[in-house]
Amino acid sequence: MPGVHLIVGSSGNSMNDVRLIPLAALQHYAFCPRQCALIHNEQVWADNFLTAQGNLLHERVDSGEPETRKGIRFERGVQVAAPNIGITGKLDLVEKDISSGELFPVEYKRGKPKVSDWDEIQLCAQALCLEEMTGQTVAEGALWYNQTRHRQAVSFTPELRQRTLQVIADVAAMLASGVTPKAVYDKHCHACSLFDLCNPKLLQKDNSLQYVNRLFSTEDFDEETTE
Structure with a gap:
């Protein structure tokens, strides 16, 4: 052809x-x-x-x-x-x-x-x-x-x-x-077909790493055990 x-x-x-x-x-x-x-x-x-x-x-x-x-x-x-x-x-x-x-x-x-x-x-x-x-x-x-x-x-x-x-x-x-x-939520997110799978609102505010770091922080542990 x-x-x-x-x-x-x-x-x-x-x-x-x-x-x-x-x-x-x-x-x-x-x-x-x-x-x-x-x-x-x-x-x-x-x-x-x-x-x-x-x-x-x-x-x-x-x-x-x-x-x-x-x-x-x-x-x-x-x-x-x-x-x-x-x-x-x-x-x-x-x-x-x-x-x-x-x-x-x-x-x-x-x-x-x-x-x-x-x-x-x-x-x-x-x-x-x-x-x-x-x-x-x-x-x-x-x-x-x-x-x-x-x-x-x-x-x-x-x-x-x-x-x-x-x-x-x-x-x-x-x-x-x-x-x-990382997820960054803005006004365009709702037009995305992956919105529910991406969860931009949830993941953008995810502080789990900071929480775990604080939970196992040596400084916090020392302060608690010395009281």
Whole structure:
């Protein structure tokens, strides 16, 4: 079948030699580093209404058949990997200009545009995968938001690329450490599907270590025995 599925990686590295970070981990890290560690290191997962809605959107997009319209080839559910920078995943949609060969990734989002640049970072990471696999530059992509039903164009500037590489390095370091960050409760916690498993309110106020240290403190013991 013609199109992006026929692209083979130019890197000589074996993907079995290194643990590649799923692209989804970047978004999990953006939402909450603890959530990212729980999912990708501790293999904890649970669905809620928001994640189920997002899953349905992506399943609908990924299930579409490849097609060509007006000189553009549309490939859906494209598997990619970039061993040199350590990431892998599945792209919602890649558009390929038949005449120029230019690739244009499109990421579908359940909600609406965000104030932060995390969606742009995830999309840029997709572009980096395509670049490593094809050897060609991917200059732009787009984010499509379900709430606004509108595409938002994204240019992969040097600044965005550098920020994306830094985030990938931060996520890789956290996952390699095997350490799950402590719970920090904030207003976003109730939107997390892992809220009940994480217990951020409870764990943030957990003083058990201090209690045990006080219980077995030598100073306290000496004071009690000398009275």
